[in-house]
Amino acid sequence: DTGVSQNPRHKITKRGQNVTFRCDPISEHNRLYWYRQTLGQGPEFLTYFQNEAQLEKSRLLSDRFSAERPKGSFSTLEIQRTEQGDSAMYLCASSLATRWDRGYNSPLHFGNGTRLTVT
Amino acid sequence: KNEVEQSPQNLTAQEGEFITINCSYSVGISALHWLQQHPGGGIVSLFMLSSGKKKHGRLIATINIQEKHSSLHITASHPRDSAVYICAVRGGSQGNLIFGKGTKLSVKP
Numbered sequence: 001d002t003g004v005s006q007n008p009r010h011k012i013t014k015r016g017q018n019v020t021f022r023c024d025p026i027s028e029h030n031r032l033y034w035y036r037q038t039l040g041q042g043p044e045f046l047t048y049f050q051n052e053a054q055l056e057k058s059r060l061l062s063d064r065f066s067a068e069r070p071k072g073s074f075s076t077l078e079i080q081r082t083e084q085g086d087s088a089m090y091l092c093a094s095s096l097a098t099r100w101d102r103g104y105n106s107p108l109h110f111g112n113g114t115r116l117t118v119t
Numbered sequence: 120k121n122e123v124e125q126s127p128q129n130l131t132a133q134e135g136e137f138i139t140i141n142c143s144y145s146v147g148i149s150a151l152h153w154l155q156q157h158p159g160g161g162i163v164s165l166f167m168l169s170s171g172k173k174k175h176g177r178l179i180a181t182i183n184i185q186e187k188h189s190s191l192h193i194t195a196s197h198p199r200d201s202a203v204y205i206c207a208v209r210g211g212s213q214g215n216l217i218f219g220k221g222t223k224l225s226v227k228p
Contacts, residue, residue, distance in 0.1 A: 035216075035218075041220055041221075042123075042205050042220045042221050043162075043205075044218070045216055048215075056215065058215070089160050093162075107152075107164045107167050108152065110161065110163070112159065112160055112161040113160035
């Protein structure tokens with residue numbers, strides 16, 4: 001079990017630039033989640049995938065944000081035209097949901113996050 | 120008002136003390152998670168529970184569904200327990216976990 005891997009660990013970018021983050025979940029996990037965490041706050045849900053299908057998006061996910069999971073394995077989160085308010089830790093998590101528990105009873109495994117700083 | 124409230128926000132304890140962190144929530148839930156976050160960001164899932172009590176080593180988590188309240192207890196605390204402990208609830212949405220702001224625990228030797 002290599003765990004959930006996120007790259008890069010840190011990203012510093014200038015306002016207006018585009019950035020892309022990658023998450024590699026635990027290989028057999030079918031669910032993949034993206035969260036955002038600002039300093040002193042708990043994580044906030046952004047979006048999640050079941051296999052390659054994006055099943056839910058938060059209202060927090062503006063048009064500048066897009067997430068993909070093209071082959072149902074790794075996922076990318078892209079932020080276009082970054083703003084200073086996008087500075088945060090972006091966390092990815094994965095889980096294995098079965099048709100019996102529909103994901104309610106599946107523990108989450110988190111990556112170490114990508115810390116984005118927009119200057 | 121946040122849907123998930125944790126108390127206290129900050130907690131300092133001496134090594135060996137018994138620690139309790141509380142979580143109250145206002146929404147209907149299917150499961151509650153306790154998570155541990157160390158400096159640097161990595162989050163580890165400690166417990167997921169929907170009723171009763173779970174124990175793992177020195178950690179105990181309880182939940183009272185009627186009162187919409189959960190507690191995380193740490194017995195014989197140790198400096199390595201120093202971290203932020205986060206409560207999160209899963210409501211009707213399968214994907215959306217609602218997180219508390221966390222409790223920052225510092226255990227002094």
